[in-house]
Amino acid sequence: MTEKVDLIVKNGTVLSFDENDSRFANGAVVIKDGVIVDIGEQFDILDGYEAKDVIDVDGDLIMPGLINGHTHAAMSALRGYSDDLPLDQWLEQVIPAENKIMGKEMVYWGTLVSAAEMIRSGITTVCDAYFFEEDAVRAFVKSGMRAVCAQGVVDFPTPQWEDPETKFEIVEKFLESFPKDEESTVYPALFVHAPYTASPETYHRARDLASKSGARLFTHLAETEGEVEDIKKKYGRTPVRHLENEGVLNENFTAVHVNWVDEQEIEILSGYGSSVVVCPGSGAKLAAGVAPVTSFINAGIPVGLGTDGPASNNRQDLFYEMDILAKLQKVTSKDPTSIKAKTVLATALFLGAEAVGMEDRIGCLKKGMAADIIIVDLTRPHAAPLFDYPSHLVYSARGFDVKTSIINGRVVYHWGKVYPFDEPGAIARLFEIGNQLR
Amino acid sequence: MTEKVDLIVKNGTVLSFDENDSRFANGAVVIKDGVIVDIGEQFDILDGYEAKDVIDVDGDLIMPGLINGHTHAAMSALRGYSDDLPLDQWLEQVIPAENKIMGKEMVYWGTLVSAAEMIRSGITTVCDAYFFEEDAVRAFVKSGMRAVCAQGVVDFPTPQWEDPETKFEIVEKFLESFPKDEESTVYPALFVHAPYTASPETYHRARDLASKSGARLFTHLAETEGEVEDIKKKYGRTPVRHLENEGVLNENFTAVHVNWVDEQEIEILSGYGSSVVVCPGSGAKLAAGVAPVTSFINAGIPVGLGTDGPASNNRQDLFYEMDILAKLQKVTSKDPTSIKAKTVLATALFLGAEAVGMEDRIGCLKKGMAADIIIVDLTRPHAAPLFDYPSHLVYSARGFDVKTSIINGRVVYHWGKVYPFDEPGAIARLFEIGNQLR
Numbered sequence: 001m002t003e004k005v006d007l008i009v010k011n012g013t014v015l016s017f018d019e020n021d022s023r024f025a026n027g028a029v030v031i032k033d034g035v036i037v038d039i040g041e042q043f044d045i046l047d048g049y050e051a052k053d054v055i056d057v058d059g060d061l062i063m064p065g066l067i068n069g070h071t072h073a074a075m076s077a078l079r080g081y082s083d084d085l086p087l088d089q090w091l092e093q094v095i096p097a098e099n100k101i102m103g104k105e106m107v108y109w110g111t112l113v114s115a116a117e118m119i120r121s122g123i124t125t126v127c128d129a130y131f132f133e134e135d136a137v138r139a140f141v142k143s144g145m146r147a148v149c150a151q152g153v154v155d156f157p158t159p160q161w162e163d164p165e166t167k168f169e170i171v172e173k174f175l176e177s178f179p180k181d182e183e184s185t186v187y188p189a190l191f192v193h194a195p196y197t198a199s200p201e202t203y204h205r206a207r208d209l210a211s212k213s214g215a216r217l218f219t220h221l222a223e224t225e226g227e228v229e230d231i232k233k234k235y236g237r238t239p240v241r242h243l244e245n246e247g248v249l250n251e252n253f254t255a256v257h258v259n260w261v262d263e264q265e266i267e268i269l270s271g272y273g274s275s276v277v278v279c280p281g282s283g284a285k286l287a288a289g290v291a292p293v294t295s296f297i298n299a300g301i302p303v304g305l306g307t308d309g310p311a312s313n314n315r316q317d318l319f320y321e322m323d324i325l326a327k328l329q330k331v332t333s334k335d336p337t338s339i340k341a342k343t344v345l346a347t348a349l350f351l352g353a354e355a356v357g358m359e360d361r362i363g364c365l366k367k368g369m370a371a372d373i374i375i376v377d378l379t380r381p382h383a384a385p386l387f388d389y390p391s392h393l394v395y396s397a398r399g400f401d402v403k404t405s406i407i408n409g410r411v412v413y414h415w416g417k418v419y420p421f422d423e424p425g426a427i428a429r430l431f432e433i434g435n436q437l438r
Numbered sequence: 439m440t441e442k443v444d445l446i447v448k449n450g451t452v453l454s455f456d457e458n459d460s461r462f463a464n465g466a467v468v469i470k471d472g473v474i475v476d477i478g479e480q481f482d483i484l485d486g487y488e489a490k491d492v493i494d495v496d497g498d499l500i501m502p503g504l505i506n507g508h509t510h511a512a513m514s515a516l517r518g519y520s521d522d523l524p525l526d527q528w529l530e531q532v533i534p535a536e537n538k539i540m541g542k543e544m545v546y547w548g549t550l551v552s553a554a555e556m557i558r559s560g561i562t563t564v565c566d567a568y569f570f571e572e573d574a575v576r577a578f579v580k581s582g583m584r585a586v587c588a589q590g591v592v593d594f595p596t597p598q599w600e601d602p603e604t605k606f607e608i609v610e611k612f613l614e615s616f617p618k619d620e621e622s623t624v625y626p627a628l629f630v631h632a633p634y635t636a637s638p639e640t641y642h643r644a645r646d647l648a649s650k651s652g653a654r655l656f657t658h659l660a661e662t663e664g665e666v667e668d669i670k671k672k673y674g675r676t677p678v679r680h681l682e683n684e685g686v687l688n689e690n691f692t693a694v695h696v697n698w699v700d701e702q703e704i705e706i707l708s709g710y711g712s713s714v715v716v717c718p719g720s721g722a723k724l725a726a727g728v729a730p731v732t733s734f735i736n737a738g739i740p741v742g743l744g745t746d747g748p749a750s751n752n753r754q755d756l757f758y759e760m761d762i763l764a765k766l767q768k769v770t771s772k773d774p775t776s777i778k779a780k781t782v783l784a785t786a787l788f789l790g791a792e793a794v795g796m797e798d799r800i801g802c803l804k805k806g807m808a809a810d811i812i813i814v815d816l817t818r819p820h821a822a823p824l825f826d827y828p829s830h831l832v833y834s835a836r837g838f839d840v841k842t843s844i845i846n847g848r849v850v851y852h853w854g855k856v857y858p859f860d861e862p863g864a865i866a867r868l869f870e871i872g873n874q875l876r
Contacts, residue, residue, distance in 0.1 A: 076819075076822065076823075077823065079820075079822070079823065079825075079834065080823075080824065080825045080826050080829035080830050080833065080834060081825045081826075083778075083779060083826070083829045083833060084764075084774060084775055084777070084778040084779060084829075085774065085775060086773075086774060086775055087774065090774070113819045113822055114819070116819040117818075117819040117820045120818070120819065225772075281765065283769065284765035284766065284768060284769035285764070285765050285768060285769075285774070285833070286768070286774050287768040287769050287771070287772050287773055287774040287776075288769075289769065290769060310820075310834075313833070314820075314829070314830075314833040314834045315761075315820055315833065315834050315836075316820070317820075317836075320758070320761075320836070323753075323758075324762060324765065326522075326723070327719065327722035327723050327762065328722065328766075328769070330722060330723060330724070330725040331721065331722035331723075331725050331726075331727065331728060331766070332770075333725070334663075334725050335524075335725055336522060336523060336524060336525065336528070336723070336724050336725040337522055337523060337524055338725075339522070340521075340522040341521060341522060379862070379865070380555075380558070381514075381551045381552070381554040381555040381558065381861065381864075381865055382517075382555045382748075382752075382753055382754070382755075384514065384517070384551055384865045384868045384869060384872075385514075385515065385517065385518075385868055385869045385871070385872030385873075386518065386869075386872075387517075387518045387519045387872065387875070388518050388519075388521070391518035391521045391522075391752065392518050392752075395518065395521060395723070395751070395752040395753065396517065396518060396748075396752045396753050398753075398755075398758070398836055398837075398838065400836065400838035423819065424817070426819075427817070427819055427822045430822045430823055431822060431823045431824075433823070434822075434823030434824075434825065435823075437825070
């Protein structure tokens with residue numbers, strides 16, 4: 001008797017990234033209802049299944065999809081609009097431009113183009129944060145991506161609300177109207193912008209709403225030295241200690257960036273079971289800083305890896321981001337052993353899943369996990385020879401090496417073609433939106 | 439009357455990178471005998487020519503090919519063999535492995551696979567340095583690349599010579615037997631490994647041989663803090679001052695890496711008209727350091743950009759290298775304005791050409807320059823929208839965006855296909871060579 005399943009991916013090297021780092025030289029993954037129902041050497045397992053579809057990867061690499069722990073996907077509309085400026089001038093240029101184009105259209109099309117960029121480079125889950133986030137949700141649903149969609153919260157007026165007093169009505173509506181379908185691959189969250197743009201009361205209310213609704217709470221924290229100084233002046237404490245003092249830290253909390261913290265603050269974050277997502281490329285490009293990733297990991301803090309928004313980085317490719325994470329850790333610590341390729345990979349996979357509260361579903365390939373799988377081409381010259389997979393994936397591979405992306409058991413990208421939507425049409429719409437700024 | 443020419447590349451945005459930064463919105467480049475004979479708006483110039491071949495780039499970007507100022511191409515054979523180790527352990531692992539496989543076969547096939555990697559990512563000129571360099575020359579000739587091929591010189595035994603006393607016989611033979619064809623795209627050079635592996639006498643002799651033969655002299659210099667300490671102990675001077683004292687610095691000299699120099703040493707290099715090639719990705723991955731690129735440029739030193747060898751980086755992609763150059767400058771100086779995208783591009787183009795003594799031939803597109811041209815795809819989502827070409831090329835584009843590479847008027851790469859040689863065959867040979875280390 002054979003079991004009927006939806007999809008078998010076979011005939012490649014499977015790197016599972018499970019607790020045992022299981023690898024299968026001639027491996028296969030069996031998928032039903034969006035979930036992995038079997039995984040192993042293909043000759044051991046495939047006799048038991050009859051699949052509607054089979055993908056023969058012909059020797060390529062089969063691995064879990066990558067998790068982008070932080071972006072503002074809609075900001076692709078502002079990609080490259082303003083670079084190489086000091087932060088104050090950057091804000092002066094970008095914020096008026098952003099306010100001019102921000103709205104339902106910009107968020108939908110900007111997010112959709114970013115989704116195309118991400119699934120092309122093997123990102124299967126993204127944690128997004130922006131305004132008009134219900135339109136980002138629409139785009140991510142359309143794209144087929146798995147997405148944690150965080151509505152942005154800030155104490156000043158935005159194109160989404162004139163009166164900041166009304167913002168939590170909008171947030172509550174966002175949480176209530178969120179797709180509740182069991183099969184859904186989008187999940188609600190809240191994103192309070194930062195301690196310098198949101199009051200303690202705003203953090204309290206967001207924390208309580210997050211807990212009540214089961215949504216995760218994210219915030220930008222300790223991104224620049226200037227922020228640390230400003231928060232100390234205003235509240236008498238550094239950013240992490242300020243949020244601790246306000247009762248915001250808990251297991252449901254993820255701090256993003258976290259470039260400027262001392263050893264004691266790392267212990268504080270660890271003690272509350274809070275998580276961190278770092279954005280090394282953005283931190284370097286904006287000269288904001290380099291997060292102490294090795295110290296976070298040593299303290300047992302789950303660390304995720306984010307690209308940040310495409311107006312800051314300007315590329316949403318986690319293969320690239322893994323490489324620069326490793327290189328920045330090494331060169332700033334003057335220690336080439338300070339982080340290893342395997343650890344770097346963890347931040348984009350199972351450790352990154354933990355950092356956003358999704359370790360029961362994504363980040364490795366094993367029975368019962370979501371079928372979020374990518375196929376990496378190993379035939380091009382920069383993959384030759386191949387002594388060590390983690391080294392290759394971190395230091396040689398790039399997003400373009402991804403041949404196929406599968407999310408929740410569905411092929412969303414294969415060899416140059418994005419399936420769930422009209423990619424050239426979305427790009428054309430984004431150019432029209434960008435043209436409003438010329 | 440129309441003039442008969444070999445190739446016209448037309449119907450794209452031409453970025454010339456000439457002295458006036460000329461751009462042509464509907465541009466064309468006209469090529470004859472490997473040289474650019476005309477360039478401009480296509481409707482202004484094309485009536486005058488009749489071409490054997492025409493490439494219609496359909497709105498893509500036409501720009502000069504990139505110049506990789508430093509690699510050890512043959513070391514692709516050791517890509518990823520040893521990573522994340524301290525320098526002493528890295529040397530302990532890599533040098534015996536390298537000695538085991540180094541030879542004519544390893545150099546030929548390793549170089550050929552690296553050539554494929556480079557022309558796929560828009561590198562049209564490379565400055566290579568290794569042993570058995572006559573076999574690298576064979577590979578570069580086969581590949582169609584423009585290549586400065588530097589025979590390595592070091593004071594200890596190597597697989598190329600048992601007795602270091604004989605090394606200059608080999609070097610002289612290399613220089614004498616070098617292809618002297620006027621049409622040739624390979625050029626001879628010398629590479630003395632470093633002040634800690636070569637005596638002052640070796641530097642003197644290499645300098646004299648270089649001057650006599652018209653070859654350029656390269657050396658690794660001031661790569662690590664440890665090297666600076668060692669050279670000070672041994673010679674009483676820092677590496678740059680040591681080579682100045684030995685009379686090695688002149689206009690024909692290019693120092694590679696140069697991470698650890700003071701302001702006065704920068705003035706010394708500038709005073710002699712010497713050049714610098716930096717390798718930011720390698721410097722970061724090996725935790726060697728970050729070169730003061732902005733200070734070099736302010737001092738008027740021609741600065742080139744190199745990938746370094748694929749055992750150190752592990753990717754030969756100058757688009758990636760431009761991005762990390764910018765980010766490392768910004769984050770280590772804590773100043774996001776410290777280098778601009780246009781300046782970064784210059785290091786991979788006309789400034790890089792000057793750094794290796796080839797500014798009369800390559801680095802920009804204008805009449806009389808070599809027809810080394812790349813076509814960059816602008817249709818993918820990470821290119822949308824597009825406000826500023828330099829920003830896009832440095833912060834968003836990657837080598838994979840290169841659609842076509844033309845060297846000396848010849849199409850060597852187009853959309854996934856390397857033309858001058860059997861790429862899959864070369865990759866298979868490199869895997870065989872790598873397998874000797876398993």
